Amino acid sequence: MQSQLRKELLDAFTTAGGSYLSGQHIAELLGCSRTAVWKHIEELRKEGFELEAVRRKGYRIVKTPEKITADELRLGLKTKFIGKNVHYEDSVESTQKIAHRLTYEDAPEGTVVIAEEQLSGRGRMNRKWHSPKYTGIWMSIILRPSIPLPKAPQLTLLAAVAIVQAIEDLTGVLPEIKWPNDILINGKKVTGILTELEAEADRINSIIIGIGMNVNQIKEDFPPELQNIATSLLIEKGEKISRADIIKGIFMNLEKLYLLYLEEGFLPIKLLWESYAISIGRQVTARTLTHSIVGKAQGITDDGVLMIEDEQGKIHHVYSADIEV
Known part of the structure; x- marks a missing residue:
């Protein structure tokens, strides 16, 4: 319940875009008391949100936290x-x-x-x-x-x-x-x-x-x-x-x-x-667990497998490798 109210509060600030939201308006949106609104605002502040509160205007978010929440x-x-x-x-x-x-x-x-x-x-x-x-x-x-x-x-x-x-x-x-x-x-x-x-x-x-x-x-x-x-x-x-x-x-x-x-x-x-892609059309070396393939990267197949054409014109399908360009 609390997390849902918090989500609705943040959705309201998102919709407001930088404009102020009055405490009364927030309370009506969330279906809670003004005291509960204040508690949610304080919780956001504890997380690192900087909220500006202006009398007769309400609240707006002016800065988000350095930490990701x-x-x-x-x-x-x-x-x-x-x-x-x-x-x-x-x-x-x-x-x-x-x-x-x-x-x-x-x-x-x-x-x-x-x-x-x-x-x-x-x-x-x-x-x-x-x-x-x-x-x-x-x-x-x-x-x-x-x-x-x-x-x-x-x-x-x-x-x-x-x-x-x-x-x-x-x-x-x-x-x-x-x-x-x-x-x-x-x-x-x-x-x-x-x-x-x-x-x-x-x-x-x-x-x-x-x-x-x-x-x-x-x-x-x-x-x-x-x-x-x-x-x-x-x-x-x-x-x-x-x-x-x-x-x-x-x-x-x-x-x-x-x-x-x-x-x-x-x-x-x-x-x-x-x-x-950085490698398409360029000379690459593909190093697998067992061997290396040198040639020109031609692109990927419809399944996402890398195609490399070697000097003899043979196309190698590479499923897993380290690539050096």
């Missing part, structure tokens, strides 16, 4: 289901681990696990992901698509497009995608995507999309071994970026593309992905 993510969010259910933690081992647990507890589609810090964040092939506190976006999103099991990797490519679009929309910086799951700016990694699934022999129960994004780190925040290969939105844009705004942008773009995908299939996603 579930309430801040609800403010202005216009999705139908992604991000409507947020599981927030200050510090976790891994948001993926929590998301896996929540899928077994029948968490609804679109549930998001988000943390300020990951102590054991990881990327593909179980590599460690550096996740310092209050600087980046460390989250996992639960989807439950009714698609055949072999098509699950397509969701990684879909997520990459959504992330690139969100960054471009909100910062003006144009990232590029390196197959299958890296987002680069000026050749340096800014975001990694880890897609895992819970499935039975013939059906997918859930797909969990883990996203790690460097947002407000400076160069010295990265370990020495990462400083020449990793970057952040702050470094590239030259100014601090609202993490909550980026997250809401990802939610909105991801939901839009996901619904398009479920309705029209992978082709429109494929075309968008290829338009952002």
Whole structure:
């Protein structure tokens, strides 16, 4: 009940756009007393919201918290289901681990696990992901698509497009995608995507999309071994970026593309992905667990598999590899 009232309060502030809302008006909207309104306002202040109160005008939000909170993510969010259910933690081992647990507890589609810090964040092939506190976006999103099991990797490519679009929309910086799951700016990694699934022999129960994004780190925040290969939105844009705004942008773009995908299939996603891809038409080296393939990246198949043409003209289909451009 309390969380529903809080959601309605934030929806009211969103609709107001920066205008004042009177205590009486809020009380009528929420169906509660003026005293209860004051208590909710105080709870928002404790979370880090800065609210201005003016006599005979009411309240308005003038600043959102430095920390990411579930309430801040609800403010202005216009999705139908992604991000409507947020599981927030200050510090976790891994948001993926929590998301896996929540899928077994029948968490609804679109549930998001988000943390300020990951102590054991990881990327593909179980590599460690550096996740310092209050600087980046460390989250996992639960989807439950009714698609055949072999098509699950397509969701990684879909997520990459959504992330690139969100960054471009909100910062003006144009990232590029390196197959299958890296987002680069000026050749340096800014975001990694880890897609895992819970499935039975013939059906997918859930797909969990883990996203790690460097947002407000400076160069010295990265370990020495990462400083020449990793970057952040702050470094590239030259100014601090609202993490909550980026997250809401990802939610909105991801939901839009996901619904398009479920309705029209992978082709429109494929075309968008290829338009952002850094490797298409270029000489690449694909390193798998057993061997390396050198050749020109020709694009991806309708299933999202990378195609590389070697010097002899043979086309190799690469399902999993590290790519060097």
